[in-house]
Amino acid sequence: MSFVTLLLAAFAPGLFWLWFFYKKDKLEPEPKRLIVMTFLLGMGLGIPATVLELLFTESLFAIILVAPIIEEGLKYSGVRLTVYRSAEFNEPLDGIIYTAALALGFASMENWLYLLAAYLNASDMAQSTETLSPFGVVASVFVVRAFLSVPSHVLYSSMWGSALGRAKFADPAQGNAMIQRGLLLAILCHGLFNFFASHFPEAVVGEVVLMVVMWGIVLRSIRECQKASPHRSL
Numbered sequence: 001m002s003f004v005t006l007l008l009a010a011f012a013p014g015l016f017w018l019w020f021f022y023k024k025d026k027l028e029p030e031p032k033r034l035i036v037m038t039f040l041l042g043m044g045l046g047i048p049a050t051v052l053e054l055l056f057t058e059s060l061f062a063i064i065l066v067a068p069i070i071e072e073g074l075k076y077s078g079v080r081l082t083v084y085r086s087a088e089f090n091e092p093l094d095g096i097i098y099t100a101a102l103a104l105g106f107a108s109m110e111n112w113l114y115l116l117a118a119y120l121n122a123s124d125m126a127q128s129t130e131t132l133s134p135f136g137v138v139a140s141v142f143v144v145r146a147f148l149s150v151p152s153h154v155l156y157s158s159m160w161g162s163a164l165g166r167a168k169f170a171d172p173a174q175g176n177a178m179i180q181r182g183l184l185l186a187i188l189c190h191g192l193f194n195f196f197a198s199h200f201p202e203a204v205v206g207e208v209v210l211m212v213v214m215w216g217i218v219l220r221s222i223r224e225c226q227k228a229s230p231h232r233s234l
Contacts (some may be wrong), residue, residue, distance in 0.1 A: 006138075010115045013146035014039075014108030017154060021100035024222050025093055027231040035101045038083050042105025045074045049106070050113070063198055068156075068190035071106070075157050076164075076183060078102050084164065093225035095165020096218070100154045103161075107153035111145050144200075148207060152193050155214040156186040162221040166228070189214055 022035065052070050053062070083089055083098045118141040122134035132140060163182030167175030189210065196207040226232075 006115055006119055007112065009142050010112035011108045013150040014104040014111065017151050018101060018104045021097060021104075021154065024226075025097045027093075027226070027229050028091065030094060030097055031088060034083060034086065034088055035097075038079075038098050038101040039105035039108075041078050041082065042075070042102035042107075043109040044105075045078050045102070046106045046109030046113075049074050050110075060195075060198065064191040064195045065187075067194060068187045071153075072156060072160070072183060072186045072190060075099070075103055075106055076160055079161065079164065084168070089165075089168065091225070091229045091231060092162070092165035092169060093222065093229060095161045095163070095168070096158050096222060096225060099157045099161025099164065103154045103157040104150070107150045110153075111150055114145060114149075115141060148211060149197070152190075152211065152214070155211070155218050156190045156193070158218045158221065159183075159186040159189065159214075162218075162225060165225055 018035070018039065022029070049071050053067050079095075079099055079102055083102075088094070089098065115138065118138050122137045160179060160182030163178040167178050170178065193207065193210055196203040196210065200207070
């Protein structure tokens with residue numbers, strides 16, 4: 001497997017899910033330039049997240065609490081301090097769309113680091129499993145992350161992203177309460193996912209069930225934001 005192929009494999013899932021969420025913004029699609037910039041910002045935030053998480057030990061506590069707080073906090077700050085202030089952020093659904101772009105940039109960078117590590121250590125990992133070839137090791141990491149880990153990032157973050165979108169057009173006190181609840185729910189879901197992932201494959205059923213529940217929450221939020229759009233009557 002070439003370096004270019006590995007790079008494409010790392011970013012393909014994130015770009016697919018970005019297209020999936022972008023197509024939900026039918027009434028007034030966001031400028032592609034701003035979406036790309038937000039995606040790139042998410043990629044950049046993946047670097048300080050990795051550095052901060054390395055400061056903590058690889059304990060279960062760090063995996064299920066510290067990492068979710070750091071990652072969701074950085075992603076939230078990335079949206080709130082940049083594109084949230086843009087005139088293009090002009091309807092509730094934009095909270096989910098821009099959050100998806102940033103979260104998927106973040107997840108794509110993380111995916112690249114995981115796939116690169118699997119690629120560089122494929123021979124040793126294959127010997128330890130005794131059932132997979134080096135290519136099989138990389139392929140298995142790709143499949144699990146493409147369908148679980150990468151989309152999970154946008155699902156966690158959409159919980160505060162949808163709240164952020166609604167809060168911009170709500171009473172400040174009510175809006176802040178919505179954002180706080182969204183962040184708390186995102187951190188809880190992120191921590192639970194990390195707990196299941198740390199016990200993979202034994203806990204794969206719990207991981208899948210959590211994904212289904214999160215998809216249900218996010219798709220419902222998208223429909224609600226679409227109904228609340230001021231562009232529906234235009």
